[in-house]
Amino acid sequence: MTQQPVKFYQTGTFTVGNRLLPGDERAVQANMRRTNSLNSGHRACQGCGEALGARYAIDAAMQATGNRVIAINATGCLEVFSTPYPETSWQIPWMHSLFGNAAAVAAGVAAALRIKGGKGAKVIAQGGDGGTTDIGFGCLSGMFERNDDVLYICYDNEAYMNTGVQRSSATPPAARTATTMSVGRHPGNVFGTGKNVPLIAMAHHIPYVATASVANLRDLEAKVTRAMGVSGARYIHIHVPCPLGWGSQPADTIKIARLAVESGLFPLFEAVDGEVTARYQLRRRVPVEDYLRLQRRFAHLFGATPDTQTIAAIQAMADRNVRTFGLEAA
């Protein structure tokens, strides 16, 4: 994205070094006044991408609104690890109701705020991919279609991690989960048609849709900040690696998230009123194999005789993304 003109990058990454920037241009997370909305002490696994994504996103939303955020959480890892009664990690008004109704509950909160004044508070609904792309999909679409004043954030770790790594509609083809075992003639998840919820969100013509990654902090923060400046239904889909479910090293969470972006498997883009307005251009495209090899959920592709056919099919998915979203600079 072309958001800031700074050219200084930390070694080995494309992340702008905060120390090289003036204070007012630094990331929310680098700011001493960040709210730590999801405070330390919660029970997420080491290297949890979702915990990272949620803290980045909600802190950015807090800064954008003068600390006036109410969050509604779907059932899932984020809910369970953050609020084991009587403890809570949330420093903001927060409510969990059910697995599949976060978007509807948030719509209700937004309605109440409109009637009661609401002190300028803004509502965020958040959930994992299961709570968003599967069981919560009806409520999500309803919230979009009514254009309720809610930002919905999906933290996509590509399976039902809280229940023990079962397949969701966001699980990629060939991935091993507890319900798409790496056995038989076609190990791992099937090659279905896919379910791109950001594109489905755009088909509702809601004012703002974006994808983001925990590998690109400033981009994620900028998108949340932009979303909080818009009224109506908004959707941000954040790619968050799960070391437990993906069989990856906790220390590799950011690296894997970055490889998903740089391979073209997880395109970063923004859409306003249903039209793509910006996309993250890949500067150094990597083969999908680099991404797949770091995760045990794809280990069956790299046995004594690598499954080149399947790897090529996954590469084709990345190639299609690059074409569809125009990810490569001309």
Added chain:
Amino acid sequence: MLKQIEGSRAIAEAVALCRPEVICAYPITPQTHIVEALGEMVKKEEIEHCEFINVESEFAALSVAIGSSAAGARSYTATASQGILFMAEAVYNAAGLGLPIVMTIGNRAIGAPINIWNDHSDSMSMRDAGWIQLFAETNQEAADLHIQAFRLAEELSCPVMVCVDGFILTHAYDRVDIPTQQQVDAYLPRFEPVQILDVDEPVSIGAMVGPDAFFEVRYLQHHKQLMALDLIPRLADEFRQKFGRDAGGLIRSYRCDDAETIVVALGSLVGTIKDAVDGMREAGHRIGVVSICSFRPFPLAAVRAALVRAKRVVVVEKCFAVGIGGIVSDGVRKALAGSQVPTYTAIAGLGGRPVTQKSLVGLFESAQGDALEQLNFLDLKRDVVEREIARGRKQRRAGPSAEAILRDLRALRSGIPLGAA
């Protein structure tokens, strides 16, 4: 003001007088006219400061109400039948979170076979969810109970269902006295929740509660229901003083003073039973009726006091626990535990089967001779059922019973012998 008005319209006008702030609507027969009327009133700004939200399912309807109630808005929705099943998860959730939502149930059967007509299966399926359940006998009471329901819900921080017989009440044009805004305002104070989602006082609501505290939370829900046993009669008394008529309360007795046989029922059925009882009284029978308005909490003590001197009790209920029998009668028997009063159950009116005075009188006369089984099915077509059972014995075949009966009937009519199809 007295109006000749459809039951649904009367309910809508009563809800409107309660100054709701968020109304969630999803269509399902027979509650649609209620939310349609409310939607019109909001759009015409006859209800001020109110959001009317058309949602995509009953699950969303109650979920939106959960959100709006948690954020401090007086919240209302209505549903029926399959709708309450589709929102079942949210029904339990609203009670567990202690949110004072008021919901009308336009009582209707549950499929399959799909059926839009009246019985109490839908409300009964949620009887243990932690909601207070009030059953209306007439459209006047249906309207009045909503005014009491908001007060009750908000004093206890507990959701309340007002159960109104589908079609029999919701679609009947009746004379209903709609109170004034001043009257309702004097009875129902503004909603001031103890805890809301507030950016100035951040709290976490709906945490994951483990074995160390879950049990206590459940017990405290029960405690709220016990408190409601005291509060419901008090609110009914205050209602009588302010509005000049009876509505609500735990139970009501009719011609029970010297009654040897007492009939127990819920909802609009009580009206028909009262007529049957009046006729039998004229013929010299000592019979009376107890109507239960508050099914949850179930008023064990009041029911016992009302029934314990009778020689027998007949519970006529529009619901059926398949595999065991009556649902209301379970509570009645519990209330009469240790007494020698025999209690008969009559399942009646399922799926809208008319419950006629003639059938009721026959039932009550059999009861007076103690010639009833413990479990009876009023006006069940025995011949149809027995033919199907016999056919099933001869030829075992899986599949839906309704279609099997139809095949059977068609075979008979066409003259094709059974089993040839």
